[in-house]
Amino acid sequence: MTAGLNLVLMASAALFAIGAFALVARRSAIVMVLGTQFMFAACGIAFVAFGRFGLGAKNQNAGAAMALFAGAVAVTELAVGLAMAAIVYREHRNFALDADRG
Amino acid sequence: MTLTLLAAAPKGPLDTWSPTLLALFALLLPLIALVIVLAFTIDSRRVSAWIAVIFTLAAAICALLVVAIEVAHPLHLERPATFLTFFTGQSGSAQEFTLQWGVLSDPLAAVVSFTVTLVSLLVQIYALAFMRREDGVVRFYSVLLFATFAMLGVTFSTNYFEMLLFFGLVTLSTYLMIGHWWQREEAVSAASRAFIISALGDVALLAAVAYIYFRYNELNFQALTGHYTGGRVSANGLFVMSILVFIAAAAKSAQFPLHVWLSGSAQAPAPAAALIHSAGSAVCGVYLIARAYGLFHASPRALALLAIAGGLTAVLGVLWALFQDNLKRAIAYTTMSELGLMVLALGIGAYGASIFELFTHAWPKALLFLAAGVIIRELRTERLAEMGGLWRRLRFTRWLVLIAVLAGAGIPPFSTFWSKDTILSKALALGSPLAIAVITAVTFLGAMALVRIFALVFTGETARRRRFEPDRIRDAGGRLAFTMAVLAIASLVSGIRGFRGRTDPIAFVTFPGVSLPNSHLVAADVIAAAAVLGAAVAFVVYARRVPSPAALQPVRHAMGEGLFVDRAYQLAAVGIVLPVSRAASWVETRVIDGALDLVGDSIEFVGQPRRWLGEFRIRPLLIGFFAGVVALGAIAIVLAGGIIGKSG
Amino acid sequence: MPLIGALPQPITSTPLVFFVYLVLILLLGSALASVLLRNTLYAVGAFAASMVLVALLYLAIAPFLLVAIQLLVFTTVSAALLIGLLRATTGLRTSSVGRLSPQWIIGAAVSAAVLALVGVVLGATSWPTGFCCGIIVGLGPVLTNIYPVGLAVLAVILASAALGSGLLLIAPTLPSPARGGGSRTVRR
Numbered sequence: 001m002t003a004g005l006n007l008v009l010m011a012s013a014a015l016f017a018i019g020a021f022a023l024v025a026r027r028s029a030i031v032m033v034l035g036t037q038f039m040f041a042a043c044g045i046a047f048v049a050f051g052r053f054g055l056g057a058k059n060q061n062a063g064a065a066m067a068l069f070a071g072a073v074a075v076t077e078l079a080v081g082l083a084m085a086a087i088v089y090r091e092h093r094n095f096a097l098d099a100d101r102g
Numbered sequence: 103m104t105l106t107l108l109a110a111a112p113k114g115p116l117d118t119w120s121p122t123l124l125a126l127f128a129l130l131l132p133l134i135a136l137v138i139v140l141a142f143t144i145d146s147r148r149v150s151a152w153i154a155v156i157f158t159l160a161a162a163i164c165a166l167l168v169v170a171i172e173v174a175h176p177l178h179l180e181r182p183a184t185f186l187t188f189f190t191g192q193s194g195s196a197q198e199f200t201l202q203w204g205v206l207s208d209p210l211a212a213v214v215s216f217t218v219t220l221v222s223l224l225v226q227i228y229a230l231a232f233m234r235r236e237d238g239v240v241r242f243y244s245v246l247l248f249a250t251f252a253m254l255g256v257t258f259s260t261n262y263f264e265m266l267l268f269f270g271l272v273t274l275s276t277y278l279m280i281g282h283w284w285q286r287e288e289a290v291s292a293a294s295r296a297f298i299i300s301a302l303g304d305v306a307l308l309a310a311v312a313y314i315y316f317r318y319n320e321l322n323f324q325a326l327t328g329h330y331t332g333g334r335v336s337a338n339g340l341f342v343m344s345i346l347v348f349i350a351a352a353a354k355s356a357q358f359p360l361h362v363w364l365s366g367s368a369q370a371p372a373p374a375a376a377l378i379h380s381a382g383s384a385v386c387g388v389y390l391i392a393r394a395y396g397l398f399h400a401s402p403r404a405l406a407l408l409a410i411a412g413g414l415t416a417v418l419g420v421l422w423a424l425f426q427d428n429l430k431r432a433i434a435y436t437t438m439s440e441l442g443l444m445v446l447a448l449g450i451g452a453y454g455a456s457i458f459e460l461f462t463h464a465w466p467k468a469l470l471f472l473a474a475g476v477i478i479r480e481l482r483t484e485r486l487a488e489m490g491g492l493w494r495r496l497r498f499t500r501w502l503v504l505i506a507v508l509a510g511a512g513i514p515p516f517s518t519f520w521s522k523d524t525i526l527s528k529a530l531a532l533g534s535p536l537a538i539a540v541i542t543a544v545t546f547l548g549a550m551a552l553v554r555i556f557a558l559v560f561t562g563e564t565a566r567r568r569r570f571e572p573d574r575i576r577d578a579g580g581r582l583a584f585t586m587a588v589l590a591i592a593s594l595v596s597g598i599r600g601f602r603g604r605t606d607p608i609a610f611v612t613f614p615g616v617s618l619p620n621s622h623l624v625a626a627d628v629i630a631a632a633a634v635l636g637a638a639v640a641f642v643v644y645a646r647r648v649p650s651p652a653a654l655q656p657v658r659h660a661m662g663e664g665l666f667v668d669r670a671y672q673l674a675a676v677g678i679v680l681p682v683s684r685a686a687s688w689v690e691t692r693v694i695d696g697a698l699d700l701v702g703d704s705i706e707f708v709g710q711p712r713r714w715l716g717e718f719r720i721r722p723l724l725i726g727f728f729a730g731v732v733a734l735g736a737i738a739i740v741l742a743g744g745i746i747g748k749s750g
Numbered sequence: 751m752p753l754i755g756a757l758p759q760p761i762t763s764t765p766l767v768f769f770v771y772l773v774l775i776l777l778l779g780s781a782l783a784s785v786l787l788r789n790t791l792y793a794v795g796a797f798a799a800s801m802v803l804v805a806l807l808y809l810a811i812a813p814f815l816l817v818a819i820q821l822l823v824f825t826t827v828s829a830a831l832l833i834g835l836l837r838a839t840t841g842l843r844t845s846s847v848g849r850l851s852p853q854w855i856i857g858a859a860v861s862a863a864v865l866a867l868v869g870v871v872l873g874a875t876s877w878p879t880g881f882c883c884g885i886i887v888g889l890g891p892v893l894t895n896i897y898p899v900g901l902a903v904l905a906v907i908l909a910s911a912a913l914g915s916g917l918l919l920i921a922p923t924l925p926s927p928a929r930g931g932g933s934r935t936v937r938r
Contacts (some may be wrong), residue, residue, distance in 0.1 A: 003770040011774040015781055023784035024724045028830065030790055034797050037828060038781055041804050046819075052811040053760060064816045067808075071824045078828055082835045087881030089839040095790070095901065099718060 040074030249275035250506035292366025303353025312344035355387025368430035372475025409449030416444025509547035520597035549636030
């Protein structure tokens with residue numbers, strides 16, 4: 001049994017799908033933001049996987065560098081999203097974003 | 103960033119100390135002091151001032167050591183200057199041009215840097231007492247440190263680009279110094295004028311840098327030394343290059359048509375004015391010409407330009423100095439004349455003499471400005487017509503000013519005599535009657551102007567003015583007197599040539615291919631005679647307050663206003679620049695600001711989710727988004743699969 | 751600390767393979783839990799757990815520096831921001847998000863589509879491997895020599911995020927809209 005590129009990429013895709021599901025399906029703003037975080041994490045895993053298994057040893061740590069940058073962007077987006085969630089909370093006293101209301 | 107020390111000097115007992123390392127320290131110490139003052143001690147006047155003084159003292163010691171090393175090295179005329187490369191920016195392959203930022207230490211740089219640091223140090227010590235009761239003391243010291251750093255940067259530049267950068271810093275520092283008392287409207291306008299003219303010079307230097315790089319693909323001074331005469335650039339091209347460099351130098355050193363800022367520099371506080379005139383912006387221009395002398399030397403027309411412009415500046419400056427009513431402005435015009443003399447000397451080929459003149463002129467000029475500060479403060483007036491009779495009252499300062507005036511006039515054995523003598527020797531060796539006449543006339547008139555100042559201030563009776571008690575005049579004491587005394591000693595001894603037979607200051611700074619003038623006895627006699635005669639005439643005329651005939655009044659007015667050159671500039675500015683700037687401002691307000699406002703408004707709209715969260719339907723949006731991603735991905739897969747399938 | 755191979759070989763040592771499988775399963779499980787749980791606080795907890803599991807995955811296939819950053823920075827900053835927001839708003843009580851909505855089905859469909867897409871990619875292509883196997887460069891030099899701008903931006907972003915999360919944690923509760931609304935900084 002080996003653990004190679006395919007396995008990790010499948011896991012990354014699944015994680016991305018879970019994140020997309022959370023973003024689309026849930027009403028709570030915080031959970032939607034969590035969904036985006038999962039998507040970013042999935043991207044990071046994909047980067048690292050390609051770096052480690054994919055295109056050659058010279059790019060191995062370039063993949064990790066890309067994951068690092070993706071993570072930073074994720075944290076930024078988290079901050080912005082949470083700020084918006086706070087505004088929504090201030091108006092409505094909950095985090096719900098309904099389909100009717102938006 | 104790589105820090106490499108490239109020492110190309112032969113190993114000897116005095117070579118273990120690298121002059122470039124010391125030069126680097128001298129350059130960085132004022133900057134470090136500035137950072138410390140701004141970051142840590144900005145609230146404490148005394149600590150900031152003392153930090154500035156101590157660091158400048160250290161820088162002066164480093165500069166002095168550099169001079170000593172340069173003097174002591176037996177082969178100092180032939181040794182290539184050492185580099186300290188601490189940044190290398192490369193564009194492309196290894197054969198591409200590398201821009202090296204370094205510190206160049208050779209005799210020229212050593213002399214000028216020592217002058218700069220020592221004058222800066224003395225000025226700062228003077229300001230400890232002079233600016234004690236003022237606001238903005240920390241700002242003043244910060245500006246002085248910044249100016250010292252900028253000047254040292256110019257002095258130690260290795261290539262044209264670095265010099266351009268530091269020229270810009272010198273422009274800024276001059277503006278800050280002149281506009282220090284910004285509450286005064288005249289000071290602000292004088293500072294703006296100085297900035298504009300200096301910046302004009304910087305633009306010219308930028309053009310020169312671009313042109314030189316375009317033709318030679320090299321900007322380093324040392325690397326370019328042989329290239330000018332190589333014939334790659336035509337004579338016209340060389341002349342254009344030298345014109346551009348000269349414009350930059352003229353703006354900084356107040357040569358004839360770009361001189362109008364120098365009289366405004368009298369608005370600066372006395373210590374700052376002393377720095378500007380003796381070791382600041384005024385010196386930068388001459389230094390640039392000396393550094394780029396290979397360029398000028400390769401083009402005879404350029405040398406002629408230098409000589410003509412320098413001569414014109416020298417004559418005009420000293421003529422205008424004779425008709426000034428404002429004390430500091432009178433001294434400023436004599437500086438203009440001396441700078442013209444330096445440029446003239448460079449034009450006729452007296453390279454070492456010109457730098458020596460720079461060196462010897464700095465001390466009496468700085469001393470004059472510092473003493474002017476004391477005089478103005480005690481007499482509470484700046485006008486020469488209201489001064490007089492200080493000989494009895496300022497018992498210590500009177501001797502110092504006397505020494506400064508005699509030294510500046512060129513009376514033997516004081517400092518500038520020796521340098522002017524050498525310049526005239528070179529003119530005699532060339533046999534150019536015009537140059538001889540100009541130098542002699544400038545010496546005569548210069549002596550007149552300086553002694554006029556002395557006579558109007560010290561002899562006669564103190565003019566009675568309302569609410570002014572002449573008996574309350576006190577002489578300068580303590581630190582003020584100490585610094586002025588040091589400068590007086592320097593004015594006395596800095597002309598000494600041949601220290602123990604090892605170093606002739608004229609021969610210390612040389613340029614290959616330019617012959618050293620022998621000191622003619624004739625030249626010495628002529629200079630001495632001219633100076634003494636001018637001094638005597640001025641003393642007789644002004645000490646007795648001989649009134650000038652009324653018919654000459656319009657002439658006096660015209661001369662006093664500098665022949666209205668400044669007024670002409672202002673009219674031209676209003677007529678030409680103002681409409682252009684109005685058009686530009688319309689474009690900026692309507693077009694550029696409009697675009698930026700649009701961006702800002704849209705961001706503001708996005709930043710209020712309350713507004714649009716209630717209007718958008720997020721979920722369908724997200725679903726559509728992901729659907730689009732899937733569709734795009736499918737297309738990409740099909741295409742990529744097709745390509746990969748084709749290539750196997 | 752597992753060695754990182756010099757060649758793009760799959761991991762073959764059995765304990766390590768089991769470790770990777772375990773981590774992946776736990777990761778997906780905790781991610782699912784995070785998005786399905788009603789209680790927001792528990793969801794955040796599961797999210798933090800998934801981030802830690804991602805770090806463990808990196809332990810196997812990425813440089814150690816990334817593991818450390820993932821653990822120490824991303825996980826903690828994210829958790830701090832989230833918990834801070836929750837504390838400031840709901841006071842860490844049970845979330846009041848309503849019942850299931852029909853959109854769940856559509857959401858599930860979207861996720862399945864994305865998953866299938868990547869499955870197709872994996873199944874249909876074999877990515878070109880191995881250009882030249884050159885020198886192994888550590889992550890630090892890669893960051894500072896090849897991506898220095900990115901590293902600088904990264905540092906700024908992380909610092910801001912850390913600062914923000916700290917501020918949020920110590921900030922008092924947000925004012926309620928019943929008090930008259932409007933931001934505190936607006937003066938009339």
